[in-house]
Amino acid sequence: MADTTADTNAIDVGTEAEPRTFGPLTRTDIVRYAGASGDFNPIHHDEFFATGAGFPTVFSIGMFQAALLATFATDWLGPEAIRRFTVRFKEQVWPGDELTCTGVISAVEDTPEGRKVEAELTCTRQTGGVAISGSASFLVPA
Amino acid sequence: MSYEVPIERGKIREFARATQSRNPAYDDADAVIPPTFLTTAQNFWATGTHPIMDLGFELARLLHGEEEYEFFGPPPHAGQTLTVSSRLADRWEKEGKRGGVMRFARIVTEYRDADGGLVAEQRSTLVETGRAPEKES
Numbered sequence: 001m002a003d004t005t006a007d008t009n010a011i012d013v014g015t016e017a018e019p020r021t022f023g024p025l026t027r028t029d030i031v032r033y034a035g036a037s038g039d040f041n042p043i044h045h046d047e048f049f050a051t052g053a054g055f056p057t058v059f060s061i062g063m064f065q066a067a068l069l070a071t072f073a074t075d076w077l078g079p080e081a082i083r084r085f086t087v088r089f090k091e092q093v094w095p096g097d098e099l100t101c102t103g104v105i106s107a108v109e110d111t112p113e114g115r116k117v118e119a120e121l122t123c124t125r126q127t128g129g130v131a132i133s134g135s136a137s138f139l140v141p142a
Numbered sequence: 143m144s145y146e147v148p149i150e151r152g153k154i155r156e157f158a159r160a161t162q163s164r165n166p167a168y169d170d171a172d173a174v175i176p177p178t179f180l181t182t183a184q185n186f187w188a189t190g191t192h193p194i195m196d197l198g199f200e201l202a203r204l205l206h207g208e209e210e211y212e213f214f215g216p217p218p219h220a221g222q223t224l225t226v227s228s229r230l231a232d233r234w235e236k237e238g239k240r241g242g243v244m245r246f247a248r249i250v251t252e253y254r255d256a257d258g259g260l261v262a263e264q265r266s267t268l269v270e271t272g273r274a275p276e277k278e279s
Contacts, residue, residue: 022162029160036153036160038185053202062206063181067161070177079167082217085177086210136177 011117011140017076017103022068024096025060033064060093065131069123072101077117077138084137091129098126106135115140144227145190147183147253149175151220157182173220177211180218180253180264183226193230193249199270207246207267218261224253231265242272 023029031045039061042049050058066087074082093099100123107118117140123132151171157179158168167174184192194204218224231250238244246269253262 033160036157037182039181063178063209064161066209067157067176067178071158071161071163071165074167074177075163075165079165079174079176080216082177082213084210084212086208088208089206 011077011105011108011115013105013108015105017072017119019100019102020072020075021098021100023098025093025099027058027095030058030060030064030095033061033067037061037063037067039063057095060095060097062089062093062132065093065099065123066134068099069101069121069132069134070136072123073103073119073121073134073136076103077119077136077140081114081138081140082136083139085134086136087132087134089131090133091125091131093125093131097131099131100124100126110142113139114142144225145187147180147187147224147226149218149220149222149224153182154179154220171220175217175219177213177217178209180211180251180262181209183224183253184228184251187226188228193228194247194268196230197233197245197247199245199247199268203271205269205271207269208265209267210265212263212265214260214262218253218255222255224255224261225258226254227252238272240272244272245270 034040034045044058044061047058070085103119103121105117106120109116117138119136121134122130125131151173154168154173154175158176228249228251232248234246235243249266251264252260255261
């Protein structure tokens with residue numbers, strides 16, 4: 001198993017991850033996630049259904065941008081190390097959106113099992129509006 | 143209600159590609175699952191009715207409020223089979239900012255390994271808006 005975990009010496013309260021921007025998101029990106037996750041609510045891929053329901057077009061699946069934030073977080077602190085991932089859905093995300101993920105360490109505690117790390121995570125649209133606010137806990141091997 | 147979910151390598155790889163990860167940990171023969179991968183468990187493997195159906199929430203007004211996954215060790219790996227059960231854990235109401243009553247429900251889903259050990263817990267908060275979602279911001 002490749003070790004992609006961040007250097008634990010670089011983890012301290014206030015440490016920020018290198019931001020990552022996803023997109024511009026395409027309808028194909030949304031459909032690909034729909035297929036991978038099994039969420040086929042037509043509001044997310046069927047233009048006629050979405051406009052018929054009063055929306056300007058299809059909009060992204062909330063769990064898709066949540067998963068992009070998770071991709072960002074586990075690339076930073078390690079897929080094996082994650083112990084909690086929490087997201088709150090704020091603004092809708094639309095085709096053409098660019099989503100920038102940011103993260104900052106909010107707490108660190110050294111324990112016999114390893115270093116417990118809490119991170120605050122945000123997924124922000126190009127408009128400045130927050131699509132997802134989240135947080136995660138990691139147990140990083142000492 | 144409970145059901146079994148096999149954690150499959152190919153499905154993990156597909157999910158990782160769809161969520162724009164190239165992390166090698168998601169490509170191995172015993173690949174670890176991405177943090178939100180268990181959402182696929184309910185979409186592909188659930189049997190019976192979801193606890194939300196018992197509440198009589200109107201699906202056209204249903205929004206996703208929050209989602210939380212907790213792992214009680216390293217997340218599950220390809221090759222494991224998990225037993226899944228969901229229950230209604232809490233429900234409450236509050237007055238919507240734009241009129242109407244908003245109804246909330248928290249659904250807790252437990253994922254257990256072959257030995258019965260709790261490996262993950264998912265807490266989902268669902269919201270029935272006072273009006274149709276398109277009227278909300």
